[in-house]
Amino acid sequence: MGELIDYFTDIALELLCIPLVSEPMFRRGFLVAMFVAFVIGRGARMFLHARGQIIAFYSTIQPSLKPSPSGYERMNGCMGGVITIGILGAIAAFSTWMFLYALTR
DSSP states (O other), X not given: OHHHHHHHHHHHIIIIIHHHHHOHHHHHHHXXXXXXXXXXXHHHHXXXXXXXHHHHHHSOOOOOSSOOOOHHHHHHHHHHHHHHHHHHHXXXXXXXXXXXXXXXX
């Protein structure tokens, strides 16, 4: 069992850790991948928040004793959500176009 663990740790060290320390192109690619993952995660969070604002505007209000936003505030949230989703869609379309254009070169 110890030899199996040692075998897998050697593979992990040779494929990930040693190139990350010694090769600058691998390190740059790894950092770019981390940045892209961060941007995609942030964009997904923004999309889900905007979607939640739009859904809250169109949902039926249940009677509740706790305070809730007024109709005007929900309408502003819905408009902000629509604008946010539109901007995210434009950024995604432009990024896809840039990527495909770079592949044709």
